[in-house]
Amino acid sequence: MLQACDIEFSYGKTPILEGVNIAVAPGERVALSAPSGRGKTTLCKILSGYDEPQKGTVTVDGAPLPRKGVSPVQMIWQHPERMLDPLMTMEKSLAECPCDAATLAALREEIGVRDEWLTRRPRELSGGELQRFCIVRALACSPRYLICDEISTMLDALTQADLWKRLLRWADETGAGLVTVTHSPMLRDRIATRVVEL
Numbered sequence: 001m002l003q004a005c006d007i008e009f010s011y012g013k014t015p016i017l018e019g020v021n022i023a024v025a026p027g028e029r030v031a032l033s034a035p036s037g038r039g040k041t042t043l044c045k046i047l048s049g050y051d052e053p054q055k056g057t058v059t060v061d062g063a064p065l066p067r068k069g070v071s072p073v074q075m076i077w078q079h080p081e082r083m084l085d086p087l088m089t090m091e092k093s094l095a096e097c098p099c100d101a102a103t104l105a106a107l108r109e110e111i112g113v114r115d116e117w118l119t120r121r122p123r124e125l126s127g128g129e130l131q132r133f134c135i136v137r138a139l140a141c142s143p144r145y146l147i148c149d150e151i152s153t154m155l156d157a158l159t160q161a162d163l164w165k166r167l168l169r170w171a172d173e174t175g176a177g178l179v180t181v182t183h184s185p186m187l188r189d190r191i192a193t194r195v196v197e198l
């Protein structure tokens with residue numbers, strides 16, 4: 001169980017999250033819902049350990065998220081181009097993944113990363129192609145929980161559908177829990193088994 005208890009978070013003196021509690025079971029698909037600016041991305045960053053709350057705890061099966069090493073909670077972001085080194089080929093970016101070559105090849109196949117993209121740098125790929133790499137990098141960490149913050153907002157409907165089909169298949173196969181943020185009610189209805197209002 002991924003659990004955030006009594007979370008408080010402020011940017012400077014501006015409180016963003018106060019007394020937030022959320023629990024996600026393995027295999028569950030939770031959609032976070034709230035108006036713009038309420039703190040969905042902030043909570044995603046806290047759940048995946050990128051930001052520390054000023055108060056409260058985040059645990060997986062009762063254990064705090066590790067400060068070093070590979071975390072059981074991985075996050076995929078809205079802007080994949082910001083998450084990749086612009087000078088590195090995609091092959092080199094993937095080489096940093098903490099898994100063996102066979103697992104990586106299987107994930108590339110599962111998420112639809114084509115071989116001819118591997119020798120390119122981020123500026124030579126589309127947003128959808130880059131997002132597939134970011135997804136593979138996250139899945140290569142064998143996460144038990146995956147946090148998806150508007151990961152398909154910038155994609156056309158067909159690419160969006162294909163990407164989510166693949167991601168949900170992976171989640172079914174692994175039993176991972178998902179937390180997703182989307183402003184699309186249609187996508188939320190398709191993905192979520194539970195909606196949490198923030």
Ligand SMILES: Nc1ncnc2c1ncn2[C@@H]1O[C@H](COP(=O)(O)OP(=O)(O)OP(=O)(O)O)[C@@H](O)[C@H]1O
Pocket residue numbers: 011016034035036037038039040041042043
């Ligand atoms: N680094 C930061 N420094 C100061 N304020 C910030 C910072 N990041 C976000 N904020 C503010 O915190 C609030 C919550 O932001 P957040 O991105 O978590 O909201 P959100 O619910 O995800 O919004 P949206 O749906 O528009 O993406 C916003 O008012 C935002 O301006």
